[in-house]
Amino acid sequence: MEPIISNPDEVDYTALPELGERVPRRGNRLSRGFWMFVLRLFGWRAVGEAPDLPKFVFVGAPHTSNLDFFMTAVTMAALGVRGHFVMKHQPFVGPVGWLLRFLGGIPLDRDRTRDFVSQMVDEFNSRDEFLLAIMPEGTRGKDRDSATKGWRSGFYYIAKGAGVPLVMVLFDYANKRMRVGPTVWPGESYEADLPRIQALFAGIEGRNPERMMALESGR
Numbered sequence: 001m002e003p004i005i006s007n008p009d010e011v012d013y014t015a016l017p018e019l020g021e022r023v024p025r026r027g028n029r030l031s032r033g034f035w036m037f038v039l040r041l042f043g044w045r046a047v048g049e050a051p052d053l054p055k056f057v058f059v060g061a062p063h064t065s066n067l068d069f070f071m072t073a074v075t076m077a078a079l080g081v082r083g084h085f086v087m088k089h090q091p092f093v094g095p096v097g098w099l100l101r102f103l104g105g106i107p108l109d110r111d112r113t114r115d116f117v118s119q120m121v122d123e124f125n126s127r128d129e130f131l132l133a134i135m136p137e138g139t140r141g142k143d144r145d146s147a148t149k150g151w152r153s154g155f156y157y158i159a160k161g162a163g164v165p166l167v168m169v170l171f172d173y174a175n176k177r178m179r180v181g182p183t184v185w186p187g188e189s190y191e192a193d194l195p196r197i198q199a200l201f202a203g204i205e206g207r208n209p210e211r212m213m214a215l216e217s218g219r
Helices: 029-041 067-079 094-102 116-126 154-162 190-199
Strands: 045-048 055-061 084-088 105-108 130-134 166-172 177-185
Touching: 029 045, 029 067, 045 067, 055 067, 055 154, 067 084, 067 130, 067 166, 067 177, 094 105, 116 130, 116 154, 130 154, 154 166, 154 190, 177 190
Parallel strands: 045 177, 055 130, 055 166, 084 105, 084 130
Antiparallel strands: 166 177
């Protein structure tokens, strides 16, 4: 069974994503306006589309900078989406830590956290609404040769285990756009689906192009 992918050519990357009634929401018109102002203060816009579902996994790429986490959090707040994202635990201290948690951040200590995929699947299954943002690329190192080969597969197995779709989020730094969509329902296997998923990010330039990981599987 091949993955079910919404047609990328039909995604409107010129308009603000319209969110359906079933998408988990947070904030009010005033708070959304504030975070939209912050987003535009940086010169950015959020465009594209998201499915009208209460549960899905946001997949963000190309991931070349820790700024990607901040832009993701601000975009979710500007859209009024009640989502969550996981990042290294080190920044979760002081005022920055408070802000990250407020925006939906979940600190992850990879040395202490076991079976992250199962934990997230359980989180999806125990809730009526849950959106999780994940950046599957494994490094932002300056040395291109130090990049881990391929993407971390957790995002895929979380979605497949929870029976939810993947929603692509493209960090288009060249045009300062957070491109939301298309949507992908996992198919038969990670190995078969990954090249199709990675192809959706082709031509998108991250903040640090020299750190971008190759989009071909196995490199």
